[in-house]
Amino acid sequence: MAVSPPFPSLPFTVQLTPLTVSIHLDILKKNFLEIRQFVSSSTKILPIIKADAYGHGAVPVAQALESLNIFGFGVASVSEGIRLREHHIQTPIIIMGPLLRDHLPEIIHYDLTPVISHPDIFHQLLAQLPSNKQPFPFHLKIDTGLHRLGFEAKEALALIQGLSSTPAVSLQGLLTHFADADNLDTRLTNQQLEQFQVFMQQVREEKIQVPLYHMANSAGILFHPASHLGMVRPGIMLYGYTPRHQTEPLPFHLQPVMQAKTYIAHLRTLEPGEVVGYNALFRTRRRSHIAILPVGYTHGFPRGLTGTGHVLIQGKPAPIIGKICMDMMMVDVTDILNPTIGEEVMLLGKQGENEITAQDYAGWLNTIPYEILCGIGGKAHRTYLPSD
DSSP states (O other): OOOOOOOOOOOOOOOSOOOEEEEEEHHHHHHHHHHHSOOOSSSSOOOOHHHHHHHTTHHHHHHHOOOOOOOEESSSSHHHHHHHHTTTTSSSSEEOOOOOOGGHHHHHHHTEEEEEEEEHHHHHHHHHSSSSSSEEEEEEESSSSSSSSSOOHHHHHHHHGGGGGGGTTEEEEOOOSSSSTTSSSSHHHHHHHHHHHHHHHHHHTTTTTOEEEEEOOOHHHHGGGGGTEEEOOOSSGGTTSSSSSSHHHHHOOOOOOOEEEEEEOOOEEOOOOOEEEEGEEEOOSSSSSEEEEEGGGGTTOOOOTTTOOEEEEEHHHEEEEEESSOOOOOEETTTTSSTTTTOOEEEEEEETTTEEEHHHHHHHHHHHHHHHHHHHHTSSEEEEEEOO
């Protein structure tokens, strides 16, 4: 029987996956502690780790933060909450997104905390709760202007007034959500804040005790201190970014948690006037060296980056040229000194004296850092640096 010869070893060390994302859990913790010091010591903190912690990995992020004086975690869906419970996260897990009747058995079984935004869901929850257990906690959402989820104030007040006859549940919190808190024009945010404050006063006048009031997302935390109330809900801040591009310094220091890199997979030399990529979008104007990278829009790098974005090689910008492909992109390395196959390429993070951030991508693509982090982090092999 013939035996195939072994493959020769490569003369360089190369990543086994096209895209490697590194999550710095120590930086995540530092960002949290910056927020902890910024808000009042009496204000609780609910880290938002929906969308797989904005692409950073909900389970490792929760495990890193669980011991840091948090109230619990906020997620969007029941399935996200179940995944955390299955990985032994014991703190309260608040389901912030819309709920259906079919979600309620799992909410009860996994001891998740629902945010109720519709009376039908509230009554269905009451009908499904076992009678021999402790009162089941829930939060009630009030719509103050976003017009997405939530009760009208009068409807919510009527429901709250009837809670004395429903011992199976316990109202743990009342909340609302900002529509425009990252805007320099604060009029709508001030209106929402005023509406919620009026509602809070109405609840207190009814002699109803509510443990928590909360409305501040990252933008509320940063720009609207009156909205901090009993609890705040940081999301994008945890991961090192602000909800709007900041030209003035922050009152505290945040650092990006995510880094993404790939490698040079192939090199080409082209003469002036030659085409690079689909649809002849790019033609060389000089004798050019082109590097092919094994990442594309399936990895979270949209075609809109073509002609606008760049990567870092040897700490220097290498422009993205030609149309980004499903699983490849081309960059111009003519001005890079002796690039080699297998060489590291920084897609998100610092290399040498230069850095590419999710805010840079947001500017190139006319979007927000949230979308960038979810797109890149959600498609990658993630590695986690020690949290201690």
